[in-house]
Amino acid sequence: MVFHVMLIPTLGCPSNCSYCWSSEEDSPVMSIETIKEVVTWLKDFRDDQVTFTFHGGEPLLAGADFYREALPLLAEGASHLKPAFALQTNLWKMTPELASILAEYNIPIGSSLDGPKELNDLQRGEGYYDKTMRGYEIARDNGLDVRFICTFTAQSVKFKEEIFNFFLENGLTLKLHPALPSLRDDSSNEWVLDSEEYGNLLIFLLDKYLENMGKIEVMNIDHLCKGVFTRRGTVCTYVDCMDSTFAVGPDGSIYPCYRFVGMPEYVMGSVYDHPSMDDLSRSDAWKLMHQFKDYVDQECRGCPYIDFCRGGCPYNAIAPNNGELKGVDPHCTAYKMIFKEITDRINQDFMGSPNMAMNPFQSEPAKAAKPGIMSLIFRKM
Numbered sequence: 001m002v003f004h005v006m007l008i009p010t011l012g013c014p015s016n017c018s019y020c021w022s023s024e025e026d027s028p029v030m031s032i033e034t035i036k037e038v039v040t041w042l043k044d045f046r047d048d049q050v051t052f053t054f055h056g057g058e059p060l061l062a063g064a065d066f067y068r069e070a071l072p073l074l075a076e077g078a079s080h081l082k083p084a085f086a087l088q089t090n091l092w093k094m095t096p097e098l099a100s101i102l103a104e105y106n107i108p109i110g111s112s113l114d115g116p117k118e119l120n121d122l123q124r125g126e127g128y129y130d131k132t133m134r135g136y137e138i139a140r141d142n143g144l145d146v147r148f149i150c151t152f153t154a155q156s157v158k159f160k161e162e163i164f165n166f167f168l169e170n171g172l173t174l175k176l177h178p179a180l181p182s183l184r185d186d187s188s189n190e191w192v193l194d195s196e197e198y199g200n201l202l203i204f205l206l207d208k209y210l211e212n213m214g215k216i217e218v219m220n221i222d223h224l225c226k227g228v229f230t231r232r233g234t235v236c237t238y239v240d241c242m243d244s245t246f247a248v249g250p251d252g253s254i255y256p257c258y259r260f261v262g263m264p265e266y267v268m269g270s271v272y273d274h275p276s277m278d279d280l281s282r283s284d285a286w287k288l289m290h291q292f293k294d295y296v297d298q299e300c301r302g303c304p305y306i307d308f309c310r311g312g313c314p315y316n317a318i319a320p321n322n323g324e325l326k327g328v329d330p331h332c333t334a335y336k337m338i339f340k341e342i343t344d345r346i347n348q349d350f351m352g353s354p355n356m357a358m359n360p361f362q363s364e365p366a367k368a369a370k371p372g373i374m375s376l377i378f379r380k381m
């Protein structure tokens with residue numbers, strides 16, 4: 001089973017993007033003491049292989065000394081869990097010193113870039129593009145693998161063609177992220193991507209991906225296709241994340257996911273108390289996450305995609321309702337659109353006809369044939 005511990009060294013971030021809801025100025029930085037407590041907490045917590053992802057805020061604000069100490073502590077202290085590492089950063093604070101420390105542990109990097117410079121800086125802020133690209137070059141020169149997450153907002157989705165071409169022409173891997181509403185305030189809501197637009201965007205990217213097979217990697221499409229084909233989600237959004245993902249905030253508080261960090265009502269415990277799973281299960285946040293799971297079993301039981309969707313992301317479901325559980329992930333419409341599209345295309349590829357009877361994958365009669373999808377699925381499996 002996947003076991004994921006997100007470490008949030010700080011909620012601070014120097015970039016303050018227009019639609020971001022998670023940067024807090026003057027946020028404290030995690031101490032090495034807290035990392036030592038993480039190691040002690042995990043000694044008897046569970047046996048599954050762990051991935052530690054440094055996330056933020058901006059995790060590189062913690063500085064080179066933090067990573068020089070934290071990485072060996074985690075690698076050796078949690079060696080019984082065969083730890084892997086990852087880091088999500090805007091790369092502004094990347095230095096050759098930091099890059100060489102991260103390269104020692106072969107840490108893959110996820111960064112954020114929303115497309116060509118003008119478009120990116122319009123929604124992320126003046127100067128963002130150049131600072132990120134500067135960090136990207138340092139990371140690349142030190143042998144680090146960098147993949148970009150592109151946030152599509154209600155504004156930037158109008159330029160989806162330009163954005164796709166930018167990633168294609170620059171040889172960059174693309175992972176799409178729809179702009180989300182916030183649990184904290186409604187400052188980011190004008191940027192939020194509508195679910196149907198998100199669905200259309202995913203279908204557009206599927207087409208573009210197939211047209212440009214071998215020239216670009218679109219991670220979401222790979223994950224979605226693999227999920228439909230194997231009938232199991234392959235990323236957290238499409239599995240029950242509640243028992244496998246935890247996040248540790250700068251002060252050692254434990255949350256269900258990085259998206260909740262900094263909100264006291266979602267604290268499940270503290271690494272300083274070395275809680276067991278049973279201890280965490282008594283927290284309100286744990287109960288809310290499990291209520292979501294039960295809710296999905298009930299609400300989505302008639303949905304043909306439930307096995308590889310699992311109601312989507314619980315944060316997305318909770319965020320628009322002030323922390324109350326009133327529905328599944330509001331991107332349900334988008335998920336249904338893309339799952340149907342992929343299902344229909346698999347059917348077409350398998351059966352060679354859009355309207356074969358007795359087809360186990362069939363959701364409803366398919367439309368005119370589109371480019372084959374099986375080569376994409378097999379390429380990634």
Ligand code: SF4
Nearest residue numbers: 236237241257313315
């Ligand atoms: S709450 Fe959402 S983002 Fe966080 S681990 Fe779960 S599915 Fe992933």
Ligand code: SF4
Nearest residue numbers: 300303306309311332
């Ligand atoms: S597509 Fe919608 S109805 Fe189906 S499992 Fe996902 S959230 Fe539930």
